[in-house]
């Protein structure tokens with residue numbers, strides 16, 4: 001007899017999907033369109049898979065990314081590919097997805113075009129779902145990035161980011177634009193990230209642990225072992 005009890009991480013993904021769906025429904029009760037900002041990486045996949053089949057007016061929902069690696073959409077490490085493969089399936093395929101890359105060689109060359117693309121979306125976002133790396137980064141706001149100070153202070157929506165800890169050039173929503181949301185969710189799993197979160201909650205230096213810029217938005221923390 002196979003055990004069908006969901007794991008803590010599967011339960012977490014489902015609870016987060018229900019909370020995000022509820023946020024979208026609430027906003028769409030009074031607005032024509034709603035915007036959802038998602039992070040990439042590995043953690044969100046079960047969340048995307050739990051959200052995709054939900055009964056939502058997907059044709060009125062816009063989806064974009066908190067950040068992206070500056071790679072083609074068919075690359076293994078493309079966040080756009082992750083969203084298309086795990087979220088924009090079935091009912092959710094009706095959503096409007098706005099990727100953060102262009103045909104430009106570099107994010108520095110592409111940032112203006114992508115910013116123009118974002119301008120027409122339904123800001124403030126209904127929800128921003130953030131992840132977190134072991135170094136306390138979120139989106140592509142990395143402690144070892146020379147663009148971190150700019151990304152934390154600029155009024156511009158997007159920043160091109162290069163950082164020694166990452167193999168690819170990246171583009172990220174700025175802290176200002178990530179804050180332009182009605183709700184923030186932090187989706188993390190495992191004991192290592194729990195310990196990083198504990199450190200982040202016990203200090204104030206955002207440059208040391210950039211996730212700190214979003215812990216008092218307020219943020220709903222979705223963590224499972």
Ligand SMILES: O=C(O)[C@H](O)[C@@H](O)[C@H](O)[C@H](O)COP(=O)(O)O
Pocket residue numbers: 039040041042043044066067068069079130131132133137138139140
């Ligand atoms: O492009 C990315 O990689 C994400 O947007 C990034 O900010 C992610 O949320 C963290 O790196 C955690 O990634 P994992 O979920 O893979 O640990």
